[in-house]
Structures are given as structure tokens and as C-alpha cells.
Amino acid sequence: MDPCFSFTRKQEENEDIDSMPSNKKGLLERLAEGVVIGDGGMIWAMELKGYAEAGKYTPEAAVEHPEAVLQMHREFVHNGAEVLQTCTFWSSKLEEETVEGVSVNDAACALALKAAKEASDPILVAGSVTKTDLYEQGESKEVVQAEFRRQLDFYVRNDFDFVIAEFFDHVLEAEWAVEVLKESGKPVLATVCIGPEGDADSFSPEQCALRLARAGADVVGVNCRFGPQTCLKTVAMMKRALKLAKLDHVYLAVQPYGYHTPDAPINGYSGMKEFPFAMDARVMTRIDAYNYAKEASKLGVRYIGGCCGFEGRHIRSMSEALQGKTGRIAPVTKRYGKWINTYADKDDERADAKHWLEMKPATGRPKSSAMSESVKYS
């Protein structure tokens, strides 16, 4: 019997977790010491594999295909992620948040906990709350915050290591979320999904960072919607603002979309013609992930993860790029060494790390342009 195939054993699992050595370092301790490598986006990965639906992006896979969810968590851990986020994205959009009578959130929590427990190194488990339809519908702060509180409850009950507010278009809504998450007593990481032009209400990245920090977030930054280069540009703006406001004890986080979006409109991938089914040509290589991690670290970002599109090879590359900053060696690296040194004989130019790090990979697509026009709505 295994959560891979059934959820009846969830209680038992959690008992096991309770007995885990409690001496693992928390998020803030780790951030104080150096860089923390995050994971990639669960729901996007599930869609690619046929376990979720594009557009809806609800996490029924946690109940319907737990083995797929569990294996994705394992892949992230194997490749060096120090954190697992539950596969609960937009679970609130599922009817009653259950599938065949099983709570999706409970199932998802159990899977993340199981993967963490299996790992040879101590892994942090985080739960996240995301933007609500309620806010867009104009509901009051009380109503919106009640919803956040309801979501938070799962993570509190499971004694998660920290909590995340993410995927917010409105920094104002994110602030409400942060206020609620603070109630848990856990460290709070809060991100908006914006580019350098700011949020849906025209709050600039600088303003967003200050608002989230002042609302009490321990870590602030951006996630999703824009590729790594755009996200780093946005975070750099946040950094300057925090510094000027003498709020630079607040850590920075970045969890970009795993695809290059130099031509994204103000709402990021949502307005791109290739989203969601034809983004593939834009996907980051492991080299892109390597360089992204190096740049993020150089910029002073401490929480360096990914979002939709980041898979094992990206996390591995980030982990290997920043081994000196994390003090950790990913399981895959212990087994095989750093990927950059593992291919080809000496008389082949591919044996040289420079070959890879300075490469501008060809696209193999002579009938594709580099950038495209944004979606036109009729």
C-alpha cells in the first residue's frame, strides 16, 4: 500500500512525518546562510504529461494520478530542489475541492510530504495561496481573507515549513494574503506575477516590493508570467527599492516562467500567441538555467526557483551552478557529476564547458521568427 496508488494511508503517512528528525533548518536559517534552490511548477508539468487541462489548470491529478504528482516531486528533489510546493494550484476552482470524495488539497499535501520524507536530505515543504476570483469580483477584504485563511488551514494542519503567496496580478490582493499567512507564524514568501511595467493596477515593481515587505513578508519577489531575463530585470528594480527604503533585510525570491518571453505584452504569457500549446521553442535549456541561477545569485537573490516549465534538468543546472552558495550537492550530481563535464572526448569541442556556456543554440526552425505579435481578441 502506497500513496502512489491510494490515499487511505494518509494518516499513517503523517504520523511517519511527525517522527522525522526536527533538526532540519528552516527557510529563514537557510536564506541567512546562502542560496535556497526552489522547485519548478507542478501544474504545468502535469498538463504536459496529460494529467491536467490547459486553461483550467486545476490539480485533480493529486487524486486521479498521485503517482505522477509524486514522481514529479521526486524529480525535483533528485535534481537538487530544497523545497517542494504542493500541487494545489487553483484547487479552489474544483467543485468542493474534492475528486471522487477525496480532498485534493489533502492528497496533494500528503504527496509533497511523502516525497520530502523519502529524500536523503532535509527538504522544506511549502503550501501556497494564490489570487482569488473573489478579489476580481470586488468582494470585501474580509471575504477575500477568509478564503485565504481557509486555504492556509491545510498547511497549518500539516505543519508545513513555510507558506507562499504567489501568482497575484494585484499587489493589493497579495498584501491581504500576506496578512493572513502571517497569522500562521510560519515564514512567508510573497511574489507578484508582474514584469518591469508593474502590476494590473500600475503599481511599479518598486512599489510592489515595498508593499509586500511592509505587509510582513519575509521574502518578496516575482513568479511566473515572464521568462528568466524579464523576471531578473523586475527583481533588480525591487532590490533597489528595498535598499533605498532600508528594507534590505527582506530576502528576494525569483521563480520565473521556464520559457523566454522577450516579446511578452504587459500581461506576460497570457497574451502570447504561442501560449499555452506552442511555447516549446522558447523553453529554457539547462544552460539558460545555469546562467539564470548565476545571475540571480549575483544580483543578491537568495530564493532561486522556477515556475511553469522548469523540470529536472533545469533544477539540476541551477543547483550545480550554485553549489558553492547552497552548500548542497544534488542527488543527481552525487551520482553523475556536473552535467557540464560529462559529455564528449577531449578532441570534441563539446568536451569544453565554454562550448556550452557561450552557446547560442540554433532553433532548427527556419520558418519561425524570434518574436511574435501578441494575441488579438475579437
Add this chain to the structure above:
Amino acid sequence: MDPCFSFTRKQEENEDIDSMPSNKKGLLERLAEGVVIGDGGMIWAMELKGYAEAGKYTPEAAVEHPEAVLQMHREFVHNGAEVLQTCTFWSSKLEEETVEGVSVNDAACALALKAAKEASDPILVAGSVTKTDLYEQGESKEVVQAEFRRQLDFYVRNDFDFVIAEFFDHVLEAEWAVEVLKESGKPVLATVCIGPEGDADSFSPEQCALRLARAGADVVGVNCRFGPQTCLKTVAMMKRALKLAKLDHVYLAVQPYGYHTPDAPINGYSGMKEFPFAMDARVMTRIDAYNYAKEASKLGVRYIGGCCGFEGRHIRSMSEALQGKTGRIAPVTKRYGKWINTYADKDDERADAKHWLEMKPATGRPKSSAMSESVKYS
């Protein structure tokens, strides 16, 4: 206890398999009726996830991370593959073909059988033999064939549905393999990994097809090394030759590399600067997979699968493109419908299938060219 986590139960598993309903249709029956959708390449997928090493590409994952191998099989089945190939690629390069005392081939066979058994539809399981170092070293036909016979033994013992000879640079070696595989009494699918310029000994695609057919292969074609467009071009040449030689009762198979290679040199991806770590920009979209499947079917190819780089979304798209030719609906499609109809509202151009099928996706890489120079060896 579960093969996900242990292999002690292998015997028991096989007993279960023995008791499976034997009324599933075999490969040749299916090919006679219509198109058969193959799976994607296991070892490449394992490398992307950190469970294999680029360059070596040996399948120790079958023992070290069986849950990863099993889950990949499941992903293929979930997305519509009718065939599972064992994760045994280049197992002969492992020392004694064991890892920690467990036979990799045995473990890999058990995983493919388990995934097939779990499936709601009858799935064919195939084992493959590939090129040997012995041939390149100039060993005799007897020695090389003995090696093929040794590999074949695993599949015979496990009563596999059919056998495959694949990844051959020399059609002459492939012929020797076909002769051995024929001894099993199982259907034999044989492919060379060549482009339109022919094999390593300058045998043209036409000659390769005829030689494989005359050696007794039931299905002939190409796999790996070149992207879908190049493979289809090569198979078209094979088709004409078989027709002219009145050998068109032999079925055609194509299992391309999942990346576009319009600029590949004669040895395919092996000579490309981006191989293996920077191929990502070239990866097929699910649209490419859709169009590839349609074209392959139009050309008369009956066995339409993939090789390295094909993942769930590609298999799904091929399955959905050819539903009318296979008479099967993939599990993912039963659950969610065809992907092409599932995104966006009517006032968004992305709600229109034409938007996707006619798209030339932008690459998001303004500093990348479409094609590159081949590797220079020093």
C-alpha cells in the same frame, strides 16, 4: 510491496502477466487494420530527469529509480501509446548488465510489463536490440549474432509481443540482427538510423529498406538521429523502393528524434553543436507532433512512434490526430478531450484550431540563428 520500489516481486508480477487475457491483438493484426501509435524514447527521458548520463545513455535507472522508469511508461500509455519498449537501451554497455546485483534487463522488462498490465487498453510490449560495438570492431557474423541472440533471450523469456532491431548505422549489421530476431517467431520491426543520404556505408534509404525487408523484417523504417521532417523524407524514399520491388506488403515504421534537425550533418544529431544539452529550442511542439503524425499516415506509414525527446504531449497529439486511423482513444483524451479544442474562449483567436495548426511559433531567442554549423573535431 511494489515494483515501484523493489524488484523482489518480479516473479510474481510475471505470473500475473501470464494470466492476462490473451485475446489482445498482435502487432501485425493491428498494422493490418490501421495505424499503431508507438511510444517515445525512454533513455533520453531518463537523462532529462537526471536518471541517466548523457553520452553513456545506459539504463541503470531500471534498477536505481524504477519508479521513474515505470512512471514514464505510464505517461506514454496515458497519452495513447499502444506499444511500450523496454528501457534497455545500451544495457550491454553496463558492467555485467547488473546494478547492485540486479539484472537491468530483467528489471526493465518487469517495468514495461507492469505498466502494460495496469493499462485499461491492451498494450503491446516490445524489446529491442541495437548496434553492437562488436560489429564496428570487425567481429564475425557469428560473434555479433551471438550477442543479439543473448539480448533477444530476455524478451523471449518474457514472452514479449514483438521485437525491434533499431539504432543501426550499418544496414548490414541490422540485417544480421533481423535474422536473429526472426528466430523468435515474433513479429520483427527493423529500422536504421539514417537520413536521406543513407547509412554509414553509403547504402541509400532505398537499399536499406530492401535489405531489411529481404532479411525478413515485417516492418521497416527509420528511427532517431534526425527530426520528423527528415525522417519522413527518408521513409518516403524507402516506400518508393519497396513498391517498385513489389515488397509493399512490408509495413513502414517511423520513430523520429523529437527535435528539428534541418541542418544536421550526415550523422544526424551526433554531429550537431547543440547535442545533447542545448537541443531544447528545437523540440517539437504538440502541433509539430500532430502534423507529423498526419503526414506519416498520409504517406502510408503504419507504425508511427517517436524516439528521444517524445514525451506525453507528443504521443497524445499523434493519438488525437490519428484517432480515425487507430480506432483508439487515448486515456488522456477520454478524460479531457482533444487538446486542440480545450483552450480559450470564443473571442480569443486561440479558441480556433486553425490558430494552432497553422502557427509558426516564435522562438523567443533573438540571439539564436535557425541553423548552426556542425561540430568541428580537433
Add this chain to the structure above:
Amino acid sequence: MDPCFSFTRKQEENEDIDSMPSNKKGLLERLAEGVVIGDGGMIWAMELKGYAEAGKYTPEAAVEHPEAVLQMHREFVHNGAEVLQTCTFWSSKLEEETVEGVSVNDAACALALKAAKEASDPILVAGSVTKTDLYEQGESKEVVQAEFRRQLDFYVRNDFDFVIAEFFDHVLEAEWAVEVLKESGKPVLATVCIGPEGDADSFSPEQCALRLARAGADVVGVNCRFGPQTCLKTVAMMKRALKLAKLDHVYLAVQPYGYHTPDAPINGYSGMKEFPFAMDARVMTRIDAYNYAKEASKLGVRYIGGCCGFEGRHIRSMSEALQGKTGRIAPVTKRYGKWINTYADKDDERADAKHWLEMKPATGRPKSSAMSESVKYS
């Protein structure tokens, strides 16, 4: 005897010019009525043809190959330019500004006047002053302005229609030039060669526009260094500033570089790897010129010309795009009609103007990227 081949007849020519009907409208009258189409850059065109040296860009061609200079003027007029600028760019860098005893400036003035005189429509002739080395060397305002005055003298003596201050990296130097040019009593058009990031002293486009306007320029804008899209973006910034400052009686001018430079560094083409010998792939099509002219006019720009890289086909396209705004039909258009209507039969998609106006032309360069890194200096 003809100025094509000798300059001894210059006096006589000028007498002819004196007898030209004086009822042609001046620059400001034309700008008040609508759009004025400028010409393209003379010295770049001379270099392409082998009559000038890249890097130096001095106008010895006016004496050494007057027929080439004259013919280029004619080409601009034939294609719809209403203005001819003399081929005097950087004449001050020539030793004593003479070639074989002939004054380059005198020769260049005669050629522009001759081409204007020949034209069937009244053409304006303009002389320009450009940045001096003196300014960069830290010379005083008096010294720098004395140099401008010396240059201006040629144009005053030849009774030119208006004067231009252009190719300035420092708006402060451009202001000094404007002050001198105002002394002529002629209309003054003043441009800086900057992008949206501003001039070499970090004056923003907005500040540059205001300074030039306040110094007395009748027309302000940008020229050269950046391609059409970048120039229009810069001019849009200038426009807003002039409007806010209630200086919108000052006309706007734009004379871009004729090549696309989306990846230009702050100093424009000067810092691009392809400059000057490999810019060809970036050259504007006549369609680009058409769309550029339409956009410039829509933005409210009245003086719409080109700089380096603009040749006959571009000027024609701008003239044809804005026929309704200029009230003029170019000689080439009178002879052949608008180019957009002249190719192909009805059953060919190229017979449709939409085919051309919506086209994103392929580059034919599969080994080229869209953008490049800037020059690295050792």
C-alpha cells in the same frame, strides 16, 4: 561642358539658378500645409558605390566623382524628395576642405543646386552643419561657433532655402549650432542623433527637444544612428515634451538610419558589430519605408526624411504613402504609378497590396540571428 564633369561653369550655373522662378514655397510654408518628404543620406550612398571611405566618410566625391553625387541627388528627386541636402558631411575633416585645389563645399553646393534646377517640381536645397571635433576637445563656445559660422557661410552665399544642424551627440553643442544658424535668417531644422535613452550627456529626448526649440529651431527631431522604429519612439517622447511645454508650434523632423537596429546600444550603430560593412540584412524594405512614413505622419511629424541607407526606392515609398499629405506626386509615380499596385496578375497573391503591407519578409539567412551582441573594445 557640364558640372557632371567639370566645375568651371559653377558661376554660370548659379546665374541660372538666380533666374529660377522665386515663387517656390519655402520650408515653413510647406510644413504649415502638410508633410515634407526629405532625401536620404549622401555620404553613405557614396561609400556603398566606392566614392567615399567607410569610417572617414568625407565628401571628396563632390570633386572627384561629381557625376556620382549629382546622379544620387537626381535619384532622390526622381523618387519624390522635396529637399536636397548637400554632400558636405564632414567636409571639415578634409585637409583645407579642397581636393585638387577645388573647394569640396563649393562643388557640393553646385551639384545640389544643379539637381534642384533640373527638377520639374520646385525642390528646396539645404545645407547642414554637424558636430565638430572642437567641442569634444573642450574648445570654448566662441571657437565652436566660429567653426559653425564658417560652414554656414557656404550656404548663405549660395542663398540656400534653409539650414540644418544635425548629427549631434551633445544637445549642448547642437544649441550652439542653432544659435549660429539663426543668424542666417533662414529656417532652421535641428536634430540630435540619439535614441530613447538620450544624448551623450544624459539629456533625455524630452530635454533635447525643449533645448533645441528654445534655442530657436523651427523644426526639431532626430536623425541617423538608430533605425526607423527607434527614431519614431524617440520623436514621440519629444512630441509629448513640446506639447506639455506649449511649444508645439515647433515642427517635428525625423531622418532615421535606413537599417533596423532593435539591438543597438546607447550609441546606436556605432557600437554594433555589423557596422558598417554588414548592415545589409537590416536594410529597410520599401514596405518598411511605407509603414515608417505612415507612422511618422500619424505621430504628427511633418518633416519625414531619411539618412544613411535610404535610397530611391525608400523615398518613393514614403512619397507614395503620404501623397495625400504632401499634395505632390513623385516623378517616378507619375511615370509608373504606385509600386504597390504594379506587380503580378490577379491570380497571384502578390497582386494584393495587403500581401506586401502585412508581410514579414524572410531573411534568407538561416545561420543569422535577429539580434547581436554589441562591439567589445579591447
Add this chain to the structure above:
Amino acid sequence: MDPCFSFTRKQEENEDIDSMPSNKKGLLERLAEGVVIGDGGMIWAMELKGYAEAGKYTPEAAVEHPEAVLQMHREFVHNGAEVLQTCTFWSSKLEEETVEGVSVNDAACALALKAAKEASDPILVAGSVTKTDLYEQGESKEVVQAEFRRQLDFYVRNDFDFVIAEFFDHVLEAEWAVEVLKESGKPVLATVCIGPEGDADSFSPEQCALRLARAGADVVGVNCRFGPQTCLKTVAMMKRALKLAKLDHVYLAVQPYGYHTPDAPINGYSGMKEFPFAMDARVMTRIDAYNYAKEASKLGVRYIGGCCGFEGRHIRSMSEALQGKTGRIAPVTKRYGKWINTYADKDDERADAKHWLEMKPATGRPKSSAMSESVKYS
């Protein structure tokens, strides 16, 4: 009075020509000694400048704008062309071949002769005959050859140095032309405008070369329709055929289209979406021209010229690349030195010839693909 502006002096001009030193070497002598640099296409250049109409491509400019035609000839000579071809392309499509009573062919001949006479080095003048509508209409050999004879008459009367048969889609028609041209007693250069797939009747490049050689052409090859790389590929096929047939005393000629066409359909640029108004992005750089000339010479081609799209900078680059093979230094090179050495200071990477010769220039067009689909006819 000057042919720049009037043609009444044509007789007188020709008298002057008659008195030219007759010791200039003829085409065959030059080819025997080394490489001969040709010129570029006249009619395409005239269209770009507004003196001809796209699609029609008739040479009325020779009468309407003789100064433009003359100046283009001069540009080619100045940049190193050793040959001038008359601007008579498709003159037969003009009504009665006159414009305002003046014979276009006479005017065009006079202009080429004048430009040759002016030159400091001895320049060869060549007249060409091109495909007729008569052939396509099915007229007899007699009728078609009578038309060629009529065209040839102009060149014979003007005592041209050699004659060219070019722009033939059907090698059979080209053979008829060669037979007629041979009657002149002048050297005959004959090209077809085909790619590697052969002519409109499926004669392969090899067959075309043999047929032209056997019809008596002294020089055979290809011109126009395809870019330089494609043309060189085709000529290489011709070369092998001539060698095998022991006809390698026949010289090879190549005069490509000046734009890259890796994606051209079988009829070359005629079937390309960008033809004729949006080819600009594909235009050869002077570096491309340099490398093209080197490759052509290495392949053994002796007559190396250009066709539509080649302008001064390309001819210069070809001349400078092959100075050692021609024994000539172009006037532009005498004046300024080789372009490749003339830009930038030592601390700028652009001072290094390698910078230019190894460059893959960026296109500046992030919304353009490298290749495009061919024209669809309705």
C-alpha cells in the same frame, strides 16, 4: 553636349570608340590567363532607382534616363568590373523597341560603350540575348532564331567584344541562341537560369552544361534566379559533367542573383513571396560577395559576375578578393585600399579582417523568419 543628356552624338561617340587602342585583350585571352570579374544586373538596379517597372523590367531608362544608366555602368567599372553588359534586357518587349522615336538598343549600346571608353583600364563590352516569348508560344526554330539574329545585329554593328545568351529557362532555346550567336564570330558565353533541380524541361544542370558546350558556347554556366550559394552548387554539377565528357576546355561562368534564396522553389525567386519588393533582407553583404568570389574561383569558375542585386560594393569585394587571380586592381581599390582593412582602430574588434570574414550578421528583424513559404497561386 553629352550622351548623359542626349543621344544625337551617338555616331560621333562610336567614331571615338573605333579609334580606341585595339590592343585590349579579348574575353578568351583573359579567361585563359585567370579570372574575369563581371558586372551586376542593370535592369534590377534601374528598378530600385525608379527608372524601370518591376514585373515588366524593360529598359526604357536607356532613353528616358541615360544619365542613370551611364552612372550605373560607371559604378561597376569603378568597383572593378572588367565587363559591361548593355542595358537591353527585354527590350524586345517594348513597342517597336523605341521610346520617343529613339532606339532603346542603340541608346543602351552607346551608354555601355561610353562608360567603357571613359575607363582607365580596358573594359569589355558585351551584348546579350535572352529568352523569347516566341519559344514558349511554340514558334519554330527558324522564327525564334530570326529573333535572336535581329537582337544580335545591334551588337555586331557596334563591334562588341563578345556576346551572351542568358536568362533561359529552357536549355533547348538557349542552344538555338548559341547557334545564332556563333555566327557573329565573337566569343559566346551562355547561361541558363536554373538551380540544382534543372531547367523547365527537367534537363539536369549536367545536361544543360553539355548541351550548351556542344552547341558551341565558349563559356557556360548559370545566371540569376537563385542566390550565390545555390548557383555555385549548380555550377559544381556542371563542372563535373564537363570534366567527365572531356569538355573542360569550356570555361565556367556564374552570375547569381544578389540575394540569398535557400528556400527558393524550383523556379527560383519567381515563386518567392518576397519577390520583388521585399527581398532586401536577403541581399548579399560585401562579405558574402567576397566569400562567393573566393569559392567560385576555388571551384574553377573563370567568369565571376553578378546579376540582379549586385551593386558597386559587391563588385568591389569580388575584385578585391580575387586581385591575385585577375591581375587587376579596381579603381576604387587604388583610391582607398581594400575595404576590409579600412575600418576602425586597433582596439576595436572591427579592425580585424577575421571579424568580417567570419561574421554571421544579425538581421535586425526579430519578427522575420529565415525562410518562407512559396507563393500560392489562386
